[in-house]
């Protein structure tokens with residue numbers, strides 16, 4: 184079991200946060216800490232804009248950091264489950 | 279506006295039930311004639327009927343319910359569709375927006391309640407958004423790994439006294455949602471190399487192959503490979519049961535040859551299947567020598583339970599086509615002869631402990647009717663062409679084992695949720711979609727009572743379904759487990775002579791009923807039932823209550839080769 188930090192960029196829509204938290208609960212993953220902010224300054228995510236070929240407006244997306252304790256095997260599964268959520272634009276281990 | 283948007287989505291049928299928060303919408307239902315509304319007798323029935331419609335057609339099922347109890351009654355059916363990845367759009371009406379959060383009459387947080395059992399959900403906050411939300415909801419339900427979508431609409435968002443500029447988008451693109459379409463070439467080449475190198479392959483196809491409409495590609499692929507094929511409970515029909523390479527269903531109650539083939543394979547090609555626990559038995563003991571190629575549209579299904587050596591992400595129809603193209607390109611030559619020793623080995627297993635499909639030939643009254651015989655007779659009488667819905671229990675497993683499905687979308691059952699009560703309403707949805715086809719519901723006296731109120735709906739809309747009630751006077755599957763694991767203590771699995779007279783019950787709803795107790799009456803009774811083309815016939819068949827479903831995997835801690843073949847017989 185390792186502590187991992189996960190970075191998630193998701194649409195800032197009602198219920199989006201609940202979907203992430205619900206997913207962790209539902210699949211039995213544990214949350215050590217969780218931090219979420221609406222993204223005011225989108226310049227930090229120009230790489231994502233390039234990757235997805237999109238334009239972000241201020242406060243349109245939220246940035247979430249979750250730290251969790253998981254095995255390496257489960258980590259891929261958690262990331263895939265998060266990415267499967269419709270409102271999630273990006274989720275990966277935070278380096 | 280809502281009805282117009284649904285019409286533009288080509289919706290033909292809605293299954294629903296009205297109530298306070300839904301009154302505006304129901305008035306709109308009344309004032310249009312493009313979409314037919316089917317009034318069920320319980321919202322669970324609406325979801326299962328929409329689900330049966332979706333499974334049998336490939337189109338999304340649509341449900342309309344009111345707030346509070348209407349919405350919560352729909353939950354079981356939404357979960358059933360979610361677990362089997364069935365496309366469905368559920369419109370749940372909500373109390374007016376200014377009342378939300380005040381514990382108003384019939385207020386329930388439907389978005390919250392349904393969150394873990396939907397692919398996605400929407401709450402309408404501005405009536406102008408209704409068309410785009412409808413468009414997105416159908417797009418999400420139908421693409422990627424399919425599933426149910428809930429749209430919660432507060433009553434004031436549907437008020438008739440307001441008018442809006444209506445615009446329906448012809449296309450939709452959601453920037454945070456891009457399911458994979460087709461696997462990359464390198465992975466396809468690796469898969470083909472593995473196939474060419476294998477001596478003991480098995481094609482293992484599940485419900486995803488049906489969702490993807492990939493049956494013809496699967497058949498085409500196996501014309502080249504000539505490898506053994508097994509289907510999951512959800513996949514039955516995607517590969518024709520009458521084909522010589524078909525091994526039958528695998529898993530918990532799968533055939534001996536299918537489970538032995540999986541256990542001893544050197545290569546397993548999983549096609550829209552997800553290594554569910556009913557398939558793998560103990561994962562660490564699963565197919566110890568097999569390489570795994572996994573074709574799936576859902577990233578999270580791959581390497582979740584069983585690690586895949588080669589993953590092909592994308593619509594499995596596209597993935598299969600790419601494999602076929604490679605096998606045909608002249609550079610990757612497959613010789614089907616390579617598999618002959620393996621096929622011979624499988625034939626031996628089948629000869630040793632395969633299912634007996636000739637039980638129906640015995641029409642003497644020496645013994646009680648066996649449930650397996652009932653299914654075999656139904657198969658004979660319908661010439662294998664019927665749509666068969668089922669409930670959950672022993673009867674479901676007997677139906678899956680003994681009715682041979684040669685086409686996809688004909689076997690309609692709640693595989694993953696195992697929802698008792700599914701069969702009858704699902705059959706309504708199937709019959710409405712296919713009015714000229716034979717639709718049979720193979721059920722048990724326990725399950726049928728969970729949604730029996732829908733007999734009334736069947737009368738209203740004249741749905742001549744044939745209900746085959748395999749009556750063992752018990753919650754048979756529960757009783758079987760109690761026999762096997764709890765010293766035969768039948769805790770709460772029988773009803774002590776409290777069953778209704780099903781024949782009279784059916785008649786009181788205006789249908790026909792036939793009771794069968796003797797083997798020698800079985801063939802005639804079923805023939806009569808199927809001859810009454812215009813009538814719903816409830817055939818109540820008393821079978822041997824002590825019968826168990828076999829084969830059955832030994833669990834817990836068993837592998838796919840640890841199999842009960844009979845009450846005192848282990849492989």
Ligand SMILES: Cc1ncc(C[n+]2csc(CCOP(=O)(O)OP(=O)(O)O)c2C)c(N)n1
Nearest residue numbers: 671672673696698722723724725753754755
């Ligand atoms: C809604 C629901 N409740 C409970 C169960 C658990 N369960 C699975 S099979 C079964 C017995 C079903 O009895 P019946 O419909 O008569 O079928 P049989 O096994 O006798 O053929 C029960 C209670 C279930 N699958 N669904």
Ligand SMILES: [Mg+2]
Nearest residue numbers: 722723752754
């Ligand atoms: Mg029963």
